[in-house]
Amino acid sequence: MTALELWLSRSIPACLLLQSLVLIMVLILPSSGMCPRGCNCQRDLHLHGLNVSCSQSRLKEIPPSLPVDTVLLRLDHNQIGSVPDQAFHGLWLLRELNLSYNTVETLGDGAFTGIEATLQVLDLSHNRITSVHKDAFSRLKARVIMDDNPWHCDCSLQQALGGMAHNHETTTRVLCRSSELRDQEGRPFLAVATDLCNITKRTTDYAMLVTMFCWFAMVIAYVVYYVRQNQEDARRHLEYLKSLPSKPKKPDEADDISTVV
Numbered sequence: 001m002t003a004l005e006l007w008l009s010r011s012i013p014a015c016l017l018l019q020s021l022v023l024i025m026v027l028i029l030p031s032s033g034m035c036p037r038g039c040n041c042q043r044d045l046h047l048h049g050l051n052v053s054c055s056q057s058r059l060k061e062i063p064p065s066l067p068v069d070t071v072l073l074r075l076d077h078n079q080i081g082s083v084p085d086q087a088f089h090g091l092w093l094l095r096e097l098n099l100s101y102n103t104v105e106t107l108g109d110g111a112f113t114g115i116e117a118t119l120q121v122l123d124l125s126h127n128r129i130t131s132v133h134k135d136a137f138s139r140l141k142a143r144v145i146m147d148d149n150p151w152h153c154d155c156s157l158q159q160a161l162g163g164m165a166h167n168h169e170t171t172t173r174v175l176c177r178s179s180e181l182r183d184q185e186g187r188p189f190l191a192v193a194t195d196l197c198n199i200t201k202r203t204t205d206y207a208m209l210v211t212m213f214c215w216f217a218m219v220i221a222y223v224v225y226y227v228r229q230n231q232e233d234a235r236r237h238l239e240y241l242k243s244l245p246s247k248p249k250k251p252d253e254a255d256d257i258s259t260v261v
């Protein structure tokens with residue numbers, strides 16, 4: 001009995017302490033979300049949400065659980081290499097996203113899914129993006145800053161920029177590092193008047209034509225070779241037949257000659 005009493009007297013306070021800890025965690029966690037490690041979260045009284053600043057935090061990827069009431073997210077000056085699909089899903093209030101000065105090379109097709117309606121500014125400058133999916137920015141209403149990326153100017157970039165008519169001022173600053181067309185390197189993308197989508201189509205068409213022509217030429221060459229070979233054989237066969245002694249015909253021939261004479 002005394003042993004049980006002793007055990008109870010020790011375990012009941014421990015249980016209560018654990019319960020209250022769990023209660024506190026449950027109350028705190030979902031209300032605002034925890035501020036991610038390496039970030040600084042401050043309540044913005046004008047925008048009624050959180051300013052989350054994770055600048056210069058040596059982040060290699062976008063923090064997985066960002067507070068749901070984030071309105072301003074600064075991720076600049078990190079080592080983030082890609083923006084996966086739905087990276088900001090659930091941030092219903094996000095207005096400004098700064099991803100400048102990172103090492104972003106790829107943007108998922110749905111990288112900005114869920115924040116299209118609220119996002120007003122998206123800074124992707126000073127990254128390593130060469131190309132984007134043609135619909136990457138199509139549903140964004142935000143002003144997208146895309147300067148200082150090693151853009152490869154091709155059909156999909158032309159389509160992506162084409163869907164951003166509202167962004168004309170910022171798209172003029174997109175420079176081609178490399179391009180489908182030779183003379184465009186280093187030039188602003190919008191100065192390129194050519195329809196790059198038609199060009200790629202035309203080059204594939206030409207490639208197709210050349211391949212077909214080659215096949216056709218090979219078939220013709222083979223047919224010619226085959227016919228020649230057979231002709232040669234036939235001639236040789238004929239000569240052989242002619243050279244055979246045809247004795248039973250001799251008298252006829254003689255008759256003929258005599259009649260002619």
Ligand SMILES: *[C@@H]1O[C@H](CO)[C@@H](O)[C@H](O)[C@H]1NC(C)=O
Binds near residue numbers: 123145
């Ligand atoms: C994003 O952050 C960079 C670096 O701090 C800054 O220069 C730039 O102005 C910011 N972009 C926007 C749209 O505020």
